[in-house]
Amino acid sequence: MVSRGRHGGAPTREDEPRRDERAEQQAPAPQGPVLPPPPPVDYGVFMQGLVQAMQTQAHTQAALQAQLEAHIVLMSGVL
Template sequence: MVAEIIAAMASRGRCGGAPAREDEPRREERAEQQAPAPQGPVLPPPPPVDYGVFMQGLVQAMQTHAHTQAALQAQLEAQICLDGAYEWCTAGKS
């Protein structure tokens, strides 16, 4: 199958980098012609990003996440102790 395709390409003069005939559009030109036109309104480019402000927000979000996780972990441990898992609560705490 592959050999047949290669042979067909060679017989048309396309194998080995042979140029396309003058009356045939090149692949790049055909790709441009076939590209669909964008639909809907064309949006303006986004505003520039202030990476200092972005990083401050990211750090603040990560700190908030860490504090929330710690609070949830403490709440879960307290709930387990209240539910009667006394051995688990006191393990390692002397």
């Protein structure tokens, strides 16, 4: 037998709001000013900046690695 009732066995009424509808009605209104949508993204400029940042990071990492190796060589001569 198909039952239209909820877990407790009480039948649902057509004019009774469902739980999720009541939860939406009780949601608080947003506070503060409504912000305009963000400007559109120029993905070409974004990708150029990303590539430049990655190249800078690679150069910095290579320079730090060279400094570390020079420091290790220097310190091994001291000991």
